[in-house]
Amino acid sequence: MKYVAVVCPKCGRASGARFDAKRHQCPYCGAVFQLNDASIIAMGNAKAVREAVARYNSGEFRQL
Numbered sequence: 001m002k003y004v005a006v007v008c009p010k011c012g013r014a015s016g017a018r019f020d021a022k023r024h025q026c027p028y029c030g031a032v033f034q035l036n037d038a039s040i041i042a043m044g045n046a047k048a049v050r051e052a053v054a055r056y057n058s059g060e061f062r063q064l
């Protein structure tokens with residue numbers, strides 16, 4: 001199973017989703033968005049995506 005780490009366009013936090021999912025609901029703000037519309041920051045197995053999400057949400061990837 002392949003996963004992606006996506007950034008919510010509404011609240012800007014990352015979360016993991018299945019690679020083959022079309023839509024994803026943000027666990028933080030509840031927004032539902034298309035994976036096509038969101039920035040994907042990582043792709044891979046569940047562990048890699050979980051780590052990418054944790055890193056992103058801790059601020060290391062943030063550029064602003």
Ligand SMILES: [Zn+2]
Nearest residue numbers: 008011026029
């Ligand atoms: Zn959100």
